[in-house]
Amino acid sequence: MSISSAFNSASSGLRVTEARADMVASNIANASTAGYTRREGTQVSSGGTGGQTVDLRMARQVDERLAAMSRGASAQLGQANVTGEVLRGYLSTLGDIGDEISPAARMADFQAGLDLLANNPSSASVQADVLARADTLVRSLNTASNALESSRTQAAASFQSAATEVNSALSDIANLNAQLRGQSIGSPSFSGLMDEMNMRLDALGSQMDFQSRWESSGTLTLFTAGGTELVSGTDAARLTVDTQSGTLFADGTDITPNQPGNRGITSGRMAGLSQMLSNVIPQMKLQQDELARGLVESFQDADSSLTAGQPGLFTDGGAAFDPAQSDGLAGRLGINANVRPETGGALWRLRDGMSAATPGDAGATAQINAFIGAFDTARPIATAAGLGSSARLGDLASSMVGAQHNIRVSADSQAGTASIRLATFEDGRSMVEGVNIDTELQKLLEIEQSYGANSQVLSSLSDMIDTLLNAV
Structure with missing residues (x-):
């Protein structure tokens, strides 16, 4: 040399x-x-x-396979966490089956009050106690209905906010694509841009699942899990949402999760919020309304003093039940004014019927027993409520409370599994990156x-x- x-x-x-x-x-x-x-x-x-x-x-030093698995686990965790985020306040208000604040406990308490009244039908204090228990039952359903509506409003706001966040991330990715073009692979500026791209993809991963592909031009193309294009070169799709139905669009293409024929997303926080608005909360609301309907119809049917169109003990805002107005019934549920002394009513109608013109025999128990019998009669339930085809009032109340809490329990279990998977993948990435x-x-x-x-x-x-x- x-x-x-x-x-x-x-x-x-x-x-x-x-x-x-x-x-x-x-x-x-x-x-x-x-x-x-x-x-x-x-x-x-x-x-x-x-x-x-x-x-x-x-x-x-990057392992793209590990990164993709980590983002997938992040999407699953984001979706599972939505349930607790949206329903935590509502379920706390609803109470569990054994909690005295729950409609199930209030129902049992009201039934016990009627049993006491059957043993002492002439007692004004026992009659007042039954009315107080009925009021408490009604308030528990009214409060639960209002709390669920607040959860729906929160979910709608979060859905819109998540779409804004995703749009910002997609726009940033498109801008990074523009900067990556012409960069020398391995240069400090190229590595810095790739780090930024990595952070944007990680942030996007908790909101929605996606697929990616690096093009020969050095740019990243992004798709939904179903194949709808989100970013191509310097162009980014814009996401819009319908907060009433939970529908999600990308430049007008429906990418709502779990819709047959759609090329949409399958997991992520946006998928969880979409399902909350389109399925979970509407079904919970229907369950509440079915319980309220059961109360109104059962006590109308059991009241021999009523004629057609007259309301029973439980009313739809003071009126008899109208099948065409069942939506939101739990929030409008009330007590017939005919039993309220403060509004010109009389407590003895709890013994004699809501439309009784004069007091009956002070020791009569026929009408009270008919009211008690309403709890033993299985009534039909709307199939969409997911609580079977028929049930007795007490069983329906317990099933509703149990089913709604089980949604949270199931989501927490899924979140725990996803959290472990995410931690495992993140540890692997940390070893590499x-x-x-x-x-x-x-x-x-x-x-x-x-x-x-x-x-x-x-x-x-x-x-x-x-x-x-x-x-x-």
């Missing part, structure tokens, strides 16, 4: 060593920087007329040795040249 070739080799070695030192220093400096991906360098040699030289190729300070410091020692060796070569070559020149 000639002196000039050796000089070129040693000089290139110093340049590579300097580049490696810069890279390691950058890794250490950004060890705690969110979204930063560890850089690793590979030395490659090349030959030429000037001798053998070395160069450094730098690459971000993260910076280990001890490892980087060891690399600095190797770099120092390499620098010293190349410097020694240059120093020896310089001495050789000086010796040759002195010999001339």
Whole structure:
């Protein structure tokens, strides 16, 4: 090897060593920087007329498969967490089956009050106690209905907010695509842009599941899990939502989850919110209304004093039940004013019937027993309520409360599983992408040795040249 070739080799070695030192220093400096991906360098040699030289190729350490699995688990966790986020306040208001605030407990308490009245039908204090228990039952359903509507309003606002957040992320990805075009792979600016892209994709992952593909132009194309295009080059789709129906669109294409024939999303926070608005909350509301309908119709049917069109003990805002106005009945459920002394009614109608004109026999129990019998009669339930085809009032109340709490229990179980999967994948990513300070410091020692060796070569070559020149 000639002196000039050796000089070129040693000089290139110093340049590579300097580049490696810069890279390691950058890794250490950004060890705690969110979204930063560890850089690793590979030395490659090349030959030429000037001798053998070395160069450094730098690459971000990424496992795309692990990243995709991590984002998938994040989407599942985001979807499962929606249930607790939206329904936590409502279910607290509803109470569990054994809680005294729940409609199921209030129903049993009211039934027990009627049993007491059957044993002492003439007692004004017992009659007043039955009315108070009926009021408490009605308020429990009214309160639950209002709380569920508040949850629906919260879900609608979150759905709209999530769409805004996703639109911002999609726009950012399209802008990053524009910046990535023409960038030299492995350059510091390219690596920085890729780190930003990685962060945008991770943030998007909790909102919705997606597929991605890197194009030959160096840009990223994004699709829904069903194949609808979200980002292509510098163009990003715009998401819009219908907060009443839970429908989700991408530039007018329906990507609502779990819709036959749709090429939409399948998981993520947006999928959870969509299902809340389209299915979960409407079914919960129907269950409440079916329970309210059961109360109104049962006590209308059991009241022998009524004529057609007259309301029973439980009313739809003071009126008899109208099948065409059943939606929202739980929120309008009330007590017949004919039993309220403060509004001109009389407590004895709890013994004699809501439309009785005059008090009957003080010891009569026929009407009271008919009211008690209403609890033993199975009544039809709307199939869409998901609580079977028929049930007695007490069983219907318990089934409703139990079914609605089970939704939360099931979601919490799914969230626990998704959280474990996400933690596992994130640990794997951290091993690949993260910076280990001890490892980087060891690399600095190797770099120092390499620098010293190349410097020694240059120093020896310089001495050789000086010796040759002195010999001339």
